[in-house]
Amino acid sequence: MTIITPDTNQTAGPGTGGVLLIYLRRDRLALAAAIFLALFVLAAILGPWLVGDAASRLGLRQRNLAPFSLEHSWIYFLGADTLGRPLLARLIVGAQSTLGIAAAAVFSSMLIGGTLGLIAGYSERWYSHLILRLADVVMSFPSLLLALIVLYTLGPSITNLVIVLAITRMPIYLRTARAEVLELRERMFVSAARSMGAGPARILLRHIAPLVLPTLVTIAAIDFATVILSESALSFLGLGIQPPDFTWGAMVANGRGYLSTAWWIAFWPGLAIMLTTLSLNILSNWARTVADPQQRWRLQTLRKAAR
Amino acid sequence: MFSYIGRRASHSILSVIGLLTLVFFLTRLTGDPSALYLPLDATAQARAAFAKLNGLDQPIPWQFAEYLKDLLHLDFGQSLRQNRSAMEVALQAFPETLKLAFVAITLSTGLAILVGSLAAARPGSLFDRVASVASLAGASAPDFWVAIVGILVFAVGLEILPTSGTGTWAHWIMPIFVLMLRPFGLLVQVVRGTMLSALASPYIKTARAKGLRRQKIVFGHALRNSLLPVVTVAGDLATSLVNGAVVVESIFGWPGIGKLMIDSIIQRDFAVVQSTILVTATAIFILNIAIDLLYAFIDPRIRY
Amino acid sequence: MKSAHESILKSEGPILKIEGLTVDFLSNDEPVRAVDNVSFHVNRGETLVILGESGSGKSVSTSTVMDLVDCPPGDIVGGSCLFEGTELSRLDAEGRRNINGRRIAMIFQDPLAYLNPVYTIGRQIAEVFESHDAAHGKEARANAIELLRRVGIPEPESRVDFYPHQFSGGQRQRVMIAMAIALKPDILIADEPTTALDVSVQAQILDLLRDLQRETGMALVMITHDLEVAASMADRIIVMNGGKIVESGLAQEVFSNPQHPYTRRLIAALPHGEAAETSHRRSTDLTGATLLKVEHLTKEYVLASGAFAGKRTFKAVDDVSFEVRKGETLGIVGESGSGKSSVARILLRLNDPSSGQAIFAGENIFEMSGKHLVAFRRKVQMVFQDPYGSMNPRMNVRSIISEPWAIHRDLLPRSKWKDRVAELLDLVGLRPEHAERYPHQFSGGQRQRIAIARALASEPELIVCDEAVSALDVSIQAQVIDLLADLRTRLGLSYIFITHDLPIVRHFADRILVMKQGKIVEEGPTSALFSAPQHEYTQSLLKAVPKPKWLMSTEAPSAVPGAPRRGWTRNGSMAG
Amino acid sequence: GQEIRIVLPEQPANLEPCGTIITNVGQILSQNVVEPLTVIDPKTGQAQPKLATEWTQVDPVTWRLKLRDGVKFQDGSDFNAEAVVFSINRMLGGKVTCSNIAKFGDAKLEVTAVDDLTVEIKSDKPQPILPTLLSVVMVVSPKTPVDQAVNDPVGTGPFKLSTFSPQTVVLDAFDGYWGQKPEFTKATYVWRPESSIRAAMVDTGEADLTPSIAIQDASNPETDFAYLNSETTAIRIDTAQPPLDDLRVRKALNLAIDWEGLAQLFGDDVKRASQMVVPGINGHDDALEAWPYDPEEATKLLEEAAADGVAVDTEIKLIGRNGIYPNGAEAMEAMMTMWQAVGLNVKLTMLDVADWLRYLQKPFPEERGANLLQMMHDNNKGDAAFTIPIFYRSSGNYATLADPALDKEIDAALAATGEARTKSFKALFDKARKEVVADIPMFHMIGYTRVGTRLDWKPDITTNSEIPLANIRLKD
Ligand SMILES: Nc1ncnc2c1ncn2[C@@H]1O[C@H](COP(=O)(O)OP(=O)(O)OP(=O)(O)O)[C@@H](O)[C@H]1O
Ligand SMILES: Nc1ncnc2c1ncn2[C@@H]1O[C@H](COP(=O)(O)OP(=O)(O)OP(=O)(O)O)[C@@H](O)[C@H]1O
Ligand SMILES: [Mg+2]
Numbered sequence A: 001m002t003i004i005t006p007d008t009n010q011t012a013g014p015g016t017g018g019v020l021l022i023y024l025r026r027d028r029l030a031l032a033a034a035i036f037l038a039l040f041v042l043a044a045i046l047g048p049w050l051v052g053d054a055a056s057r058l059g060l061r062q063r064n065l066a067p068f069s070l071e072h073s074w075i076y077f078l079g080a081d082t083l084g085r086p087l088l089a090r091l092i093v094g095a096q097s098t099l100g101i102a103a104a105a106v107f108s109s110m111l112i113g114g115t116l117g118l119i120a121g122y123s124e125r126w127y128s129h130l131i132l133r134l135a136d137v138v139m140s141f142p143s144l145l146l147a148l149i150v151l152y153t154l155g156p157s158i159t160n161l162v163i164v165l166a167i168t169r170m171p172i173y174l175r176t177a178r179a180e181v182l183e184l185r186e187r188m189f190v191s192a193a194r195s196m197g198a199g200p201a202r203i204l205l206r207h208i209a210p211l212v213l214p215t216l217v218t219i220a221a222i223d224f225a226t227v228i229l230s231e232s233a234l235s236f237l238g239l240g241i242q243p244p245d246f247t248w249g250a251m252v253a254n255g256r257g258y259l260s261t262a263w264w265i266a267f268w269p270g271l272a273i274m275l276t277t278l279s280l281n282i283l284s285n286w287a288r289t290v291a292d293p294q295q296r297w298r299l300q301t302l303r304k305a306a307r
Numbered sequence B: 001m002f003s004y005i006g007r008r009a010s011h012s013i014l015s016v017i018g019l020l021t022l023v024f025f026l027t028r029l030t031g032d033p034s035a036l037y038l039p040l041d042a043t044a045q046a047r048a049a050f051a052k053l054n055g056l057d058q059p060i061p062w063q064f065a066e067y068l069k070d071l072l073h074l075d076f077g078q079s080l081r082q083n084r085s086a087m088e089v090a091l092q093a094f095p096e097t098l099k100l101a102f103v104a105i106t107l108s109t110g111l112a113i114l115v116g117s118l119a120a121a122r123p124g125s126l127f128d129r130v131a132s133v134a135s136l137a138g139a140s141a142p143d144f145w146v147a148i149v150g151i152l153v154f155a156v157g158l159e160i161l162p163t164s165g166t167g168t169w170a171h172w173i174m175p176i177f178v179l180m181l182r183p184f185g186l187l188v189q190v191v192r193g194t195m196l197s198a199l200a201s202p203y204i205k206t207a208r209a210k211g212l213r214r215q216k217i218v219f220g221h222a223l224r225n226s227l228l229p230v231v232t233v234a235g236d237l238a239t240s241l242v243n244g245a246v247v248v249e250s251i252f253g254w255p256g257i258g259k260l261m262i263d264s265i266i267q268r269d270f271a272v273v274q275s276t277i278l279v280t281a282t283a284i285f286i287l288n289i290a291i292d293l294l295y296a297f298i299d300p301r302i303r304y
Numbered sequence C: 001m002k003s004a005h006e007s008i009l010k011s012e013g014p015i016l017k018i019e020g021l022t023v024d025f026l027s028n029d030e031p032v033r034a035v036d037n038v039s040f041h042v043n044r045g046e047t048l049v050i051l052g053e054s055g056s057g058k059s060v061s062t063s064t065v066m067d068l069v070d071c072p073p074g075d076i077v078g079g080s081c082l083f084e085g086t087e088l089s090r091l092d093a094e095g096r097r098n099i100n101g102r103r104i105a106m107i108f109q110d111p112l113a114y115l116n117p118v119y120t121i122g123r124q125i126a127e128v129f130e131s132h133d134a135a136h137g138k139e140a141r142a143n144a145i146e147l148l149r150r151v152g153i154p155e156p157e158s159r160v161d162f163y164p165h166q167f168s169g170g171q172r173q174r175v176m177i178a179m180a181i182a183l184k185p186d187i188l189i190a191d192e193p194t195t196a197l198d199v200s201v202q203a204q205i206l207d208l209l210r211d212l213q214r215e216t217g218m219a220l221v222m223i224t225h226d227l228e229v230a231a232s233m234a235d236r237i238i239v240m241n242g243g244k245i246v247e248s249g250l251a252q253e254v255f256s257n258p259q260h261p262y263t264r265r266l267i268a269a270l271p272h273g274e275a276a277e278t279s280h281r282r283s284t285d286l287t288g289a290t291l292l293k294v295e296h297l298t299k300e301y302v303l304a305s306g307a308f309a310g311k312r313t314f315k316a317v318d319d320v321s322f323e324v325r326k327g328e329t330l331g332i333v334g335e336s337g338s339g340k341s342s343v344a345r346i347l348l349r350l351n352d353p354s355s356g357q358a359i360f361a362g363e364n365i366f367e368m369s370g371k372h373l374v375a376f377r378r379k380v381q382m383v384f385q386d387p388y389g390s391m392n393p394r395m396n397v398r399s400i401i402s403e404p405w406a407i408h409r410d411l412l413p414r415s416k417w418k419d420r421v422a423e424l425l426d427l428v429g430l431r432p433e434h435a436e437r438y439p440h441q442f443s444g445g446q447r448q449r450i451a452i453a454r455a456l457a458s459e460p461e462l463i464v465c466d467e468a469v470s471a472l473d474v475s476i477q478a479q480v481i482d483l484l485a486d487l488r489t490r491l492g493l494s495y496i497f498i499t500h501d502l503p504i505v506r507h508f509a510d511r512i513l514v515m516k517q518g519k520i521v522e523e524g525p526t527s528a529l530f531s532a533p534q535h536e537y538t539q540s541l542l543k544a545v546p547k548p549k550w551l552m553s554t555e556a557p558s559a560v561p562g563a564p565r566r567g568w569t570r571n572g573s574m575a576g
Numbered sequence D: 001g002q003e004i005r006i007v008l009p010e011q012p013a014n015l016e017p018c019g020t021i022i023t024n025v026g027q028i029l030s031q032n033v034v035e036p037l038t039v040i041d042p043k044t045g046q047a048q049p050k051l052a053t054e055w056t057q058v059d060p061v062t063w064r065l066k067l068r069d070g071v072k073f074q075d076g077s078d079f080n081a082e083a084v085v086f087s088i089n090r091m092l093g094g095k096v097t098c099s100n101i102a103k104f105g106d107a108k109l110e111v112t113a114v115d116d117l118t119v120e121i122k123s124d125k126p127q128p129i130l131p132t133l134l135s136v137v138m139v140v141s142p143k144t145p146v147d148q149a150v151n152d153p154v155g156t157g158p159f160k161l162s163t164f165s166p167q168t169v170v171l172d173a174f175d176g177y178w179g180q181k182p183e184f185t186k187a188t189y190v191w192r193p194e195s196s197i198r199a200a201m202v203d204t205g206e207a208d209l210t211p212s213i214a215i216q217d218a219s220n221p222e223t224d225f226a227y228l229n230s231e232t233t234a235i236r237i238d239t240a241q242p243p244l245d246d247l248r249v250r251k252a253l254n255l256a257i258d259w260e261g262l263a264q265l266f267g268d269d270v271k272r273a274s275q276m277v278v279p280g281i282n283g284h285d286d287a288l289e290a291w292p293y294d295p296e297e298a299t300k301l302l303e304e305a306a307a308d309g310v311a312v313d314t315e316i317k318l319i320g321r322n323g324i325y326p327n328g329a330e331a332m333e334a335m336m337t338m339w340q341a342v343g344l345n346v347k348l349t350m351l352d353v354a355d356w357l358r359y360l361q362k363p364f365p366e367e368r369g370a371n372l373l374q375m376m377h378d379n380n381k382g383d384a385a386f387t388i389p390i391f392y393r394s395s396g397n398y399a400t401l402a403d404p405a406l407d408k409e410i411d412a413a414l415a416a417t418g419e420a421r422t423k424s425f426k427a428l429f430d431k432a433r434k435e436v437v438a439d440i441p442m443f444h445m446i447g448y449t450r451v452g453t454r455l456d457w458k459p460d461i462t463t464n465s466e467i468p469l470a471n472i473r474l475k476d
């Protein structure tokens, strides 16, 4: 009776996945980003099968081969690295370890940091102070030193590498989550939920986390690049991924001495990192819009009334 | 308020002490420095003599007790490498880093707030897209890449800036630019995101109904409400810069604490490691207290 | 009956003229038509009252005048808004800015959400002066203080530096009003400006508005569901229903001779003064066991206005004791800012009391913890004074209403949630498809009803209703009250019913507490209290009756005690 | 006056004159601020006079030196026998960490002033190459503290230290210098780790000269000079660990490398190494041939070994050190790939210095397993005595061998002098290459230095340890 134009009943529309696809199609930049990421993930999965051992085959006589020449096979199209290995093949093969390590590190730091931040922001008990001071300690602990210590006590391994990266990146999520919670917990809907008997866990997860998450995801998307690059910095201690395995970060580091003479060695992996980060961010912006009921219309096909 | 600061300060001092203890014992797990200080072909006796000379032959708890005893006299130990008081070394490097970090963070936060707010004010517009993509590209580019290419272009190619070093204001441009990239990119995204939510709030309608100028609505009302995460992230970025901007410091020959810390870690110059951590940790703890106080200032609903 | 002044102004033609306004809200689904071909005008010095059902498009149509409907997702399908002959939609940003706030000002319906939480109210008011270059700095602040004084905020000099969350609901509403009238606009659009005000403060505010009209020839567009207020203010009335204007005309005519069935229903649904004594919805059985016993409750708020200011405290609740029995409705009325909401929040354990205790079913609420507390919270529910703020903006109505079931798993199996949500929505007069919408997509009254539906969902024993029906038009109000009364009879529910609406408490409450400045000044069964009020404040409350404008001479002050009444006025029992 | 600006790869941690064998300390101080008693002629490897003008071996354990007359320290005190005694005792005193002393091994020296300009040095064991060793003895003013390392050295060189800050070291010309006056009155040292930046600084004129730029940055024949530095790169084979204790496996390791291909990484000028010292060092054998590239032979050797029950498929750790020399990591990757190609199970780990050192020096880590260690040996002191014992004698700090017969041979060689000494060293290198195969010598390395166009100067084998400013002239 209060509605003027009756809402058409929810006829069997597309499912959640379908709706998301429609939303994705509406934002062309996000669509491009998604396709791009999908390609990278595909490369990560199929890469080794796709290029075989081309990525590790030495070609000492075609060191630093310039890109865009078709003299050699297509796989040399992006040029060759300092040992004459085809950059294209290495990009494809490197995708797996790069994306794997970065995703694991970023995701776990966001998860752990975010959770601790939610707790530290919401509760005023002793442990939230403890969490915060621990975060301060982690923040002031040089990551290189941490890496060294882990290296010496636990030995080099991918898991330890991810642990080091995750720990050093954690405080930013923790503190950001906490800052947002400090404000959100004063909102009335939190009081309302409490008055209904919702426990802290439910309030944090159901009411506060959805509002905190977009910011964390934004940070995480950029952190992807940071983590990839710092992974390569750690590999110089012996903690990072070791040859013959490699990551884009290691490729970039490898080419850093050649920026003036063979720019392509560091450029392509750098570009790959950049594009990944960019795509993730564009997608995270898109996801933010999807998740926000007040913004969602931007992705909808607004049906205007006939006039 | 003052009681809060007092409480925080005392907690922080405890944490710093804890941190130093942790660092003391953990660094000793990372190998014996004597091998690093003597030439590779030094004899075992020479190494033993070195260890004895520097007290490295004592059991670690005993070394720690000595360290604490010296701390009481404000003696932070001697640098093995530099033949100087470790604290002197740290304090000499720190201001250089601080200057750099301060300028870079202030500039990037200011710019990011401007750009991010404008982008959020017209989401989906050309400005929004360009600003996002450009800032993100900057943020995810490897910093040394930007630094070296910058030098090759502006110093070697165009000859309008010095390659590196310190001295004139021109020496600041490239280091600051490189340092700003990541904070700027991240902050633009954070500002944009939180501003989008803030701009959809009812109080923005009130502001519009009052006939406020658009800048005032965006930068006064919406911004203030989205400042918490921005301040936090900026603070965290500042922290990571205070901890040292290693790439920039080493490429541009900026005598900062980041490079110093890395060098002393690699060289196992323990006294310097501890002193630098003490200095930076103190700065970081103070910064974090300041940020927490800022929260209450930004949002009156937050009380401690 | 109009003053010469008014007629002169009127001859210049309408200052604001809306023609054929149609507004849709767009989404993936069919557009929601909020306003459908609405035309009205208002002249200088005139008061136009918009009455209408909750959700009928009153707020949206007036917001459109202020250019506050975001397009998209809003969509102005057609229509024009002429202000002094200028088409408003053609103005550029600067032109628009010059009109908003200075020439046309607006008072919003939900004051908490519409005040910026991070700025002191003084600053938010002063901003109006500053943005239109009317005053700056100290002067603007002095003006703000003066405005606060005029809208009846106590201690305005210190309160000017408070933040919105430190005010009571009615005080916030007055802050909104102060902000809107700051520059003495030519048109004031007031969207339910007095819902959170007690009758005496309401009278003061209405006087203020009338004075302004007299002084400056301000045109007033007032949205209200309070027919009494409408009558006391209106020159002309339009009635909206379902997005359309269903009736319009001079106030007296509409009231005395309503044409449209909806209008008739409205006027009929009003709880009549004496009639309330016989046709009331009070409980029949007043001998239930004591459910809640509050003893010596005191609440002091710490006021740390500046970072370095010393601690000051403010006693908002002062030694309050009362009892609620099973199956009874306890009405709490009182001055705006007297601590009613504070009591409610403390009882719900949302704020801690400074001292005192409250025994619920034999247990002290303030000492409960763990399982006991959860069980308590299941049994006691609250409907908040600011419904918008009390709902998570990221949740749709379905999740909001089903939240109690998600919290208390044994209440209802998940498979039944959907049907039960639809059922509850229907009970409060909303439709099942509303379940998929989000809070920001509703009107003020609709949100309030969602809040009530949520409170009912957990099948509580006690519901604390803080101004739960204040934003509802009389017909829906009656429907909701009937629902609540029915539940009380069938399930033995108890209510603490905080309101300013005297006819409603009289109709619904079994016993009444009257609060003033944090203290209970009077307490007693409803009939007794209404027939023989003891305390001076209670008496003044019952006396402050707005009366129809057409019965007043222009010079006469409002609220003359003992003035003649029509059948639909409130306190019939006050005669003589 | 003229100023010269030099950009170094690393900041000198300190300016203790007793640490001049550390590259970046030596490049600033050596010959500029402080001077040694003797200098090594880069071509012959023989000691030449500096502060000592002549020397005689009185008996196998005693040397007598004549000192230069008329030399003053920068603080005004006189250079004399007392100062030399002071300097040597300060080195040996054990109260300051003295890197240079390492060159003396565990020798015990006793120094006495015979007269004002004569000193006598006695040692516990014969020291046939003492004059060569004396090239690391930097003479400092007697006012230098004995028990404390310093950052403000005072010597007899043509420059005196002006400032030492975290950004720069500045030297000013010393008016009272005894020798030929340098053309520059001021020298400024700065440091940038990034080779391309250093090269760019010389390009833009911000600096005049930078030692050791990476090969890929040495792109301008006009300014960039290649010089054989004294470094020899190699892989040490841990002969104590199976399967590396099998000679065939060790030979196979040498044969499996595509040396020509690998050389691409280090530039056209590198010299393939067959032994651990560079030409010009006493004991270097020009005739000794390096291992060829012969993968078939390598495979065959491995097959033979396998047939004899040697577990050739054991995982072998290749331990690299980050930043050890330009393109060092790439070389390791390449070598690993090549070894894998002949069927060896080699795994690379790149470590930081401290961690790597644990594997380099005794005592070795307990459970190190089969390992190959990337290393670089720098002998610029003219004599193979600084090389052979540490690598091949069982007591040697880096040695994985324990062969008493070989130890004896080495001891004899060390005690010999003249022709005999040279011959026995050559024989030892020959044995190391052909019979022992405890290492995989790679290349004698090339350093690249960029020298600004206004300077008239060429780097040589000593550039890695010193840049004597007095030798640098301006082009006219
Ligand atoms: N953003 C929106 N999206 C979709 N529908 C909306 C939106 N805002 C309002 N509506 C709908 O438009 C209609 C008119 O709303 P409006 O706020 O004008 O009602 P109202 O007359 O002010 O009611 P009340 O007295 O309850 O405040 C309502 O049915 C409401 O649900
Ligand atoms: N957080 C706070 N800090 C300081 N003062 C407060 C705070 N909350 C409420 N007050 C003050 O306490 C008094 C009582 O507020 P409360 O909200 O209980 O009033 P109320 O009776 O509900 O009024 P209304 O009818 O206007 O909603 C008011 O004067 C208000 O200004
Ligand atoms: Mg409304």
Ligand SMILES: [Mg+2]
Pocket: C168, C169, C170, C340, C341, C342, C385, C466
């Ligand atoms: Mg209230």
